[in-house]
Amino acid sequence: MTTTLRDAVALSERPARPSPVSTTLTFGWRALLKIKHVPEQLFDVLVSPIIFTLMFTYLFGGALAGSTQAYIQFLLPGILVQTILFVTIYTGYTLNTDISKGVFDRFRSLPIWRPSPVVGALLGDTVRYTIASVITITLGLILGFRPDGGVLGVLLGVLLLLVFAFALSWTFIILGLLVRSPNAVMGISMMVLMPLTFASNVFVDPATMPSGLRAFVGVNPVSHLVTAVRGLMAGRPDAAEIVWVLIASVVLTAVLGPIAMRIYRTRT
Amino acid sequence: MSDSLAVEARGLVKHFTSRKSVTKAVDGIDLSITEGSVFGLLGPNGAGKTTVVRMLATLLRPDAGTASVLGHDVVRDADAVRSAVGLTGQYASVDEDLTGTENLLMLARLYGFTPAAAKRRVQGLLEAFDLADAGSRQVKTFSGGMRRRIDLAASLVLSPRVLFLDEPTTGLDPRSRNQVWDIVRVLVDDGATVLLTTQYLDEADQLADRIAVIDHGRTIAEGTASELKRSVGEGAVHLRVAEVGDRARAAEITERVLGAEVTFDSDPHAIAARVPDEGADAVPRLLPALAEAGISVPEFSLGQPSLDEVFLALTGQPLPDDAEPGEATSSEARESTEVSR
Numbered sequence: 001m002t003t004t005l006r007d008a009v010a011l012s013e014r015p016a017r018p019s020p021v022s023t024t025l026t027f028g029w030r031a032l033l034k035i036k037h038v039p040e041q042l043f044d045v046l047v048s049p050i051i052f053t054l055m056f057t058y059l060f061g062g063a064l065a066g067s068t069q070a071y072i073q074f075l076l077p078g079i080l081v082q083t084i085l086f087v088t089i090y091t092g093y094t095l096n097t098d099i100s101k102g103v104f105d106r107f108r109s110l111p112i113w114r115p116s117p118v119v120g121a122l123l124g125d126t127v128r129y130t131i132a133s134v135i136t137i138t139l140g141l142i143l144g145f146r147p148d149g150g151v152l153g154v155l156l157g158v159l160l161l162l163v164f165a166f167a168l169s170w171t172f173i174i175l176g177l178l179v180r181s182p183n184a185v186m187g188i189s190m191m192v193l194m195p196l197t198f199a200s201n202v203f204v205d206p207a208t209m210p211s212g213l214r215a216f217v218g219v220n221p222v223s224h225l226v227t228a229v230r231g232l233m234a235g236r237p238d239a240a241e242i243v244w245v246l247i248a249s250v251v252l253t254a255v256l257g258p259i260a261m262r263i264y265r266t267r268t
Numbered sequence: 269m270s271d272s273l274a275v276e277a278r279g280l281v282k283h284f285t286s287r288k289s290v291t292k293a294v295d296g297i298d299l300s301i302t303e304g305s306v307f308g309l310l311g312p313n314g315a316g317k318t319t320v321v322r323m324l325a326t327l328l329r330p331d332a333g334t335a336s337v338l339g340h341d342v343v344r345d346a347d348a349v350r351s352a353v354g355l356t357g358q359y360a361s362v363d364e365d366l367t368g369t370e371n372l373l374m375l376a377r378l379y380g381f382t383p384a385a386a387k388r389r390v391q392g393l394l395e396a397f398d399l400a401d402a403g404s405r406q407v408k409t410f411s412g413g414m415r416r417r418i419d420l421a422a423s424l425v426l427s428p429r430v431l432f433l434d435e436p437t438t439g440l441d442p443r444s445r446n447q448v449w450d451i452v453r454v455l456v457d458d459g460a461t462v463l464l465t466t467q468y469l470d471e472a473d474q475l476a477d478r479i480a481v482i483d484h485g486r487t488i489a490e491g492t493a494s495e496l497k498r499s500v501g502e503g504a505v506h507l508r509v510a511e512v513g514d515r516a517r518a519a520e521i522t523e524r525v526l527g528a529e530v531t532f533d534s535d536p537h538a539i540a541a542r543v544p545d546e547g548a549d550a551v552p553r554l555l556p557a558l559a560e561a562g563i564s565v566p567e568f569s570l571g572q573p574s575l576d577e578v579f580l581a582l583t584g585q586p587l588p589d590d591a592e593p594g595e596a597t598s599s600e601a602r603e604s605t606e607v608s609r
Contacts, residue, residue: 005454008396011427015380017351026377030366037365037406102361106422109325109360110378111350266329 020113024120031124034094041090045128049083049136056203057143064204069144076140076147077157077230078202081222083132084165085197089189091125092172096182115261122169129165133158149235157232160245164225167249170256177263196222221248274430274461275301275324279333282319293319295485296333301463301478306456308476309465310575316485317465318357321432324463325355337430354423357434357465361419364408368399368418371407372425379426393421397451413444420451430461437471449475469575479575481582488582497572504577505551508537510564515539518563525554533576540577543570 018026035042053076061071095118098104107117137145137154147154172189179185199213200222206214217223228245231238277299284291294316301307309317322328324335326346334341340348362371372393376386394400397417402410407418416436423431433452437445452475456462466472472479473493481489481496489496505526509518519530519539527550528541543551551570558565579585 004392005396005451006458008392009424009427009455009458014426015382015385018378018380022380023378026374030363030370030374033370034363034365037367098363101364102357102359103363105322105327106355106360106362106375107378108327109350109353109355110375111347112378 017111020116023112023116024123027117027120028123029120031094031121032127035124035127042128042131045083045087045132046135048086049079049132050139052082053079053136053139053143060203072140072143072145073147073234074205074230075203076136076145077233078200078226079140080133080136080158081161081226081229082197082202083136084129084161085168085193085222087125087128087132088165088169089172089186089193090128091121091169092174092176092179092185092189093182094121095173095176096179096185099177100181114265118173118260118264122166125165125169126162129162133161147233147235149233149237153233153235153237156237157229160232160242161225161229163249164245167252167256170252170260173260174256174263177260196220201226224248272303273300274303274305275299275307275335275337275463277320277324277333277335280320280323280330280335281332282316282323282328283331292485294323294330297480297482297485297487299335299480301461303461304456304459305477306452306462306464306475308472308479309463309482310467310469310472310479310579311465311482312467315482317482318359318434319485320482321355321357321434321463321465322359324349325353325360325432326350327359351426352429354426354428354431355434356416356419356423356432356436359434360423362407362422365406367404367406368394368410369403371418372421375422375425389425393424397421398447413440413447416440416444416448417451420448424455428460430463431455433462433464435465435467437466437468445471469579473575481579483583489578493575494572496575496578499578503543503570503572504574505539505541505543505554506567506569506571507539507558507565508535508567509539510537510566512536514563517561518558518565521557521561521563522554525557526550531577531580540574542577 061068065071206217228241282294372390
């Protein structure tokens with residue numbers, strides 16, 4: 001084995017340092033490989049939107065909106081937002097798993113553009129978001145969701161949602177860098193996201209809520225996002241809400257991105 | 269002088285602060301490692317070995333002191349250090365969900381190999397490390413020895429000039445351990461510099477040109493294996509009695525004949541004694557005296573003290589010789605507490 005080892009290790013020419021784009025894409029490729037090897041990780045992504053959609057449509061639809069048909073037009077964009085927001089947790093979860101398994105330190109010991117593992121993972125997340133969106137919308141169409149915005153409206157709604165999801169992911173990246181175990185990331189994230197998605201206009205019109213709660217729903221970023229996505233899909237884009245979501249995304253990224261990368265660099 | 273040093277550290281300090289206390293993981297360590305040599309950092313769990321390596325590999329920023337690898341400062345010139353260094357340890361691992369091939373391909377691409385060159389490189393490494401057949405399997409299905417070989421292969425993708433191996437053989441069976449040792453010898457033959465941490469004396473003795481014994485974040489001794497042994501005493505007698513019940517009597521006779529204190533290790537048959545200078549002439553009389561007492565001694569050796577004894581003499585406590593990685597408790601294992609293997 002000695003000679004083969006010598007030959008294998010010997011390097012006639014050192015390759016040039018790869019570009020940030022190249023290393024980021026390599027990490028995106030890794031995320032895809034992980035989905036291929038561990039398809040179970042998609043289980044939540046697939047199952048929770050199905051359960052929520054079926055449950056709310058048939059359990060509450062008639063009571064809330066007069067008919068399940070009427071309710072699903074209102075509910076589906078909200079469910080989509082909820083689903084994608086929950087999927088963003090996985091960004092922090094997988095990052096934290098990498099840290100606890102030691103893979104993360106291997107990456108940090110490489111001479112590469114420092115943010116590329118994180119940015120590459122975000123790229124890989126796109127696949128998860130896309131699968132979740134397709135499942136949710138397909139189920140909606142089967143149940144009678146007929147968006148007036150048409151294909152374009154639905155696509156724009158999803159696109160806006162993805163922009164916000166990427167921005168929000170930084171929160172979970174920070175959490176993933178700070179918290180001790182992957183399960184703790186999951187627990188804390190759920191504790192934050194549960195109230196944010198339920199105390200919003202995802203499931204019901206807040207008009208009948210008590211004034212305190214209604215005020216909260218009014219300022220809840222999830223409500224703004226839902227209203228914007230709903231508008232796009234219904235063919236009645238609400239420019240003010242769309243701008244609100246875009247600004248929120250930029251602010252989140254501008255503030256949390258550098259903080260996350262700072263923690264990432266100095267993490268001991 | 270310093271241009272022939274692959275690794276140089278002066279007064280390295282790293283303290284970890286938790287809610288209640290400050291752990292002085294590394295408390296002022298100096299290192300000078302000559303290019304092309306193997307340097308062993310020997311110490312028990314929690315001595316600070318891993319923390320030293322993490323600082324040298326740019327994963328941790330020293331609280332005080334300076335360190336450079338091939339002349340590049342580990343803080344100011346971290347990227348140059350990263351290009352020159354390969355790293356293997358429980359904290360710098362491969363992705364268990366991916367296959368062996370995928371892991372190496374990913375690293376080769378991250379080091380800048382073109383897709384075709386990466387493929388060739390990975391194929392060669394897998395064959396050299398006897399992993400060609402296992403390459404298409406997920407790493408989590410690998411045996412301990414295969415796992416360590418893929419970790420090593422991962423750190424050699426770019427032919428590093430300096431290789432940090434953190435406890436490369438902990439938990440391996442003897443055959444796999446020998447394979448790892450062979451790999452290290454080949455690399456050093458080809459001019460690489462290796463910094464190796466270990467809690468196995470045998471390993472440091474076998475591989476390292478120079479050894480630093482560290483404990484509680486400080487260097488307590490440094491030198492070649494034989495220098496360290498000489499610092500402890502002239503020589504040592506090791507013997508094993510056939511009957512466990514004879515050990516106490518044999519010890520008594522040994523003490524009387526040699527005029528030296530006897531130590532016992534975990535083997536219930538074994539006795540060791542350091543031979544004092546004035547007792548050297550008495551050694552030939554020991555075997556007849558034992559035979560006269562009717563004690564059968566199937567094994568007897570006279571030689572330099574083992575590093576075990578060195579460690580005992582330096583720290584006043586024996587070196588834990590078969591500690592498992594999972595037993596690590598102090599700051600050194602802080603990062604690894606979540607690691608399951």
